[in-house]
Amino acid sequence: MSTTDPASLKRTALAETHVRYGGRMVEFGGWWMPVQYTGILDEHTTVRTAAGLFDICHMGEFVVKGPQAGAWLNSLLTNDIDKLGDSQGQYSIMLNEQGGVIDDLILYRIAADEYYVIVNASMIEEDFKWASSKLPASGVTLTNLSDVTAGLALQGPKSEAILKAFVPGITPPARNTITAFTWNGVSGRVARTGYTGEDGFEFFFPAVDAEKVWDGLLALGKAFGLKPTGLGARDTLRLEACLPLNGNDLSPKRTPLEAGLGFFVSLTKAANFPGKDVLQKQKADGVKEKLAAFKLTGKGAPPRSHYVLYGDGQKIGEISSGSQSPTLGTGIGMGYVTAAWAEPGKAIEIEVRGTRIPAVTVKKPFYKRAA
Numbered sequence: 324m325s326t327t328d329p330a331s332l333k334r335t336a337l338a339e340t341h342v343r344y345g346g347r348m349v350e351f352g353g354w355w356m357p358v359q360y361t362g363i364l365d366e367h368t369t370v371r372t373a374a375g376l377f378d379i380c381h382m383g384e385f386v387v388k389g390p391q392a393g394a395w396l397n398s399l400l401t402n403d404i405d406k407l408g409d410s411q412g413q414y415s416i417m418l419n420e421q422g423g424v425i426d427d428l429i430l431y432r433i434a435a436d437e438y439y440v441i442v443n444a445s446m447i448e449e450d451f452k453w454a455s456s457k458l459p460a461s462g463v464t465l466t467n468l469s470d471v472t473a474g475l476a477l478q479g480p481k482s483e484a485i486l487k488a489f490v491p492g493i494t495p496p497a498r499n500t501i502t503a504f505t506w507n508g509v510s511g512r513v514a515r516t517g518y519t520g521e522d523g524f525e526f527f528f529p530a531v532d533a534e535k536v537w538d539g540l541l542a543l544g545k546a547f548g549l550k551p552t553g554l555g556a557r558d559t560l561r562l563e564a565c566l567p568l569n570g571n572d573l574s575p576k577r578t579p580l581e582a583g584l585g586f587f588v589s590l591t592k593a594a595n596f597p598g599k600d601v602l603q604k605q606k607a608d609g610v611k612e613k614l615a616a617f618k619l620t621g622k623g624a625p626p627r628s629h630y631v632l633y634g635d636g637q638k639i640g641e642i643s644s645g646s647q648s649p650t651l652g653t654g655i656g657m658g659y660v661t662a663a664w665a666e667p668g669k670a671i672e673i674e675v676r677g678t679r680i681p682a683v684t685v686k687k688p689f690y691k692r693a694a
Contacts, residue, residue: 335380336533352445363555373548374479383447391462397594422601423575473533478523520564565688613665619654623680
């Protein structure tokens with residue numbers, strides 16, 4: 324994140340609204356976004372105990388339609404689309420031919436011939452270009468609706484109560500499903516997925532209605548403790564839940580097996596998605612490096628991306644994501660290390676400006692909400 328001249332940055336439909344709410348704006352992946360409002364610690368705690376509202380208008384939305392839509396997606400992505408029924412969603416990954424991660428995404432089956440796909444903000448153009456290059460001559464259409472679609476994420480233990488009050492009579496979607504909603508003349512879809520480790524919902528609707536829905540949710544949700552929440556808290560929340568960030572923990576040089584995402588890779592389905600042969604060989608041979616989670620065992624500065632990790636005095640890898648954990652009260656992180664050092668309970672060290680700080684590898688995630 325940086326304070327780059329905003330004139331050169333992309334803006335969501337809520338950019339000026341965030342300023343009105345007191346948001347501190349910064350550059351993030353080419354977008355002008357709020358990093359915090361009342362403070363990262365306060366916003367993090369609010370999401371863990373009540374609810375926070377995030378602007379996700381910068382995320383990308385694709386629609387895939389046609390009689391071959393499902394079959395084509397199965398040949399493009401790692402997960403098995405055939406497992407989905409109508410209104411159901413799944414996490415999946417788009418790979419290059421070398422098995423490296425282009426992007427991780429969420430897709431929902433609206434009907435047998437229609438799918439709704441949510442991709443990362445910084446990857447919209449690249450994802451669309453890659454997917455378009457794989458389209459068959461007929462039977463599938465791919466449409467990019469990112470510029471005309473707004474997205475809001477309502478996260479936290481009070482989120483279901485807020486949704487029910489906001490859209491009276493709605494049956495909240497089950498986990499990893501999507502349904503239609505209408506509020507005050509605005510029609511869209513609401514899903515139940517999340518990127519914080521808490522229960523929560525994502526609203527998708529026309530971008531022209533973004534400010535109206537944002538203001539409406541915050542006004543109604545105030546009685547439940549709802550607050551606007553920025554990228555700073557989003558990062559600490561997702562890291563505590565060990566949810567990977569594309570560009571940090573995921574990259575074109577890393578496979579999903581190295582990232583610990585094998586559950587979302589179907590190597591048994593008939594479809595040959597890009598990189599499948601590479602992953603089959605990697606699974607048979609075993610990965611040489613793995614994405615491990617760790618926490619500090621003593622006092623020290625919060626770990627950050629690219630800090631070097633050591634084991635028995637030898638370099639074993641480097642950090643991909645790191646921060647101070649508000650919930651645990653200590654520094655935490657994830658990083659790629661030699662496979663033997665990825666097991667929980669390994670004593671390691673982090674080099675911070677010439678000083679090595681003790682840490683220990685731990686089982687993922689750092690935080691898991693009560694059932």
